[in-house]
Amino acid sequence: MGITKLADLIRSEAPDAVSYKDISDYTGKVIALDASVVLNQFRAATPSLSPLTGLFFRTLTFLEHDIKPVFVFDGKPPVEKTPVLERRAEAAGWSSPKRTGEGPHNSAFQAPGDAEAQCARLVRDRVVDAVASEDMDTLPFGANVLIRQLNAKKDRCGLLKLQYLVDLCILLGCDYCDKIPGLGPKKALTLIQKHRTIENVVLHINRQTYPVPLLWKYKEARKIFLDETETPAPNVVWRELDEEAVVDFLCHTKHVREERIRHRMKTFHEHRENRREERKKEEAAGRMKQTRMDYFFRVTRKRGQVRRAKREKYTNIWMNI
DNA sequence: CCAGTCC
DNA sequence: TCCTCTGGCTCAAGACTGG
């Protein structure tokens, strides 16, 4: 799914754009998450358990680090994506995509379209500080992202640059239109570096060896990525955690052992108490300088690095402006 | 730290 | 020749606790 090859490309061509951070580096930040992706993670990891339990634990971990999570649910995907969705549904054995979210929730809301796209726009419009995402889909949607060696020419970054990136992603293969067969990451990158736009690329490549798809909808895909629509200011409110409501829902409706939830809540409150004391000390000692963060997402573990990844649980890629 | 449980 | 794309295969994707 998504722009899978973009991760590889960035790793090999712009390694400086990648930085590894700890979850505690994001203290005080607001972070958007694609809710369905998170839920799917838990569903895959523990099929017999309710994914909502996992979501509960992870949310508390965020809160313990003073991170405000915003869960974005999928809305109606653009029509251009239906072929992809149909293929996916067929593979999963489900007939229709399941509705995940209905209406606004506590620090959660439903996107008008793709949740990933919405997350990216929340970053772009500074509604949140970052988006935590599994794949690279959010990059072309969004925030001012710079891939260092892509603009070695010291171009001013901004929309122009984003347009190159979008065209690159379309060539790499995205969810919204076909790609040119036989054209892979390396070649796509050099072509975009040389010719900048898909229109120019098409003019200069060998049409025999790289046949352009018939009725290629790349302009539509581009439009989806570059959509300038203001993000509707979502009514996101962070309320104090309602322990009884959580217990009632998870334990009575989802049949989770009550003791597990209670215990986690207890450690949560203890943790929070410790933090308050630390804060007081910090205030006395002077204020801490916070790391600036423009973008982050989890990077996939490499095979031999499972150990290391476990330690740096929230390993991120960080992009400069 | 590892391996087993969570439902 | 070297390089690059591709397709087929495997595996692991969470969080917490007790020993």
Place this chain on the structure above:
DNA sequence: TGAGCCTGAGGAC
């Protein structure tokens, strides 16, 4: 389901 790794079949240089 997707990402990593290995393979072989082409172009590219």
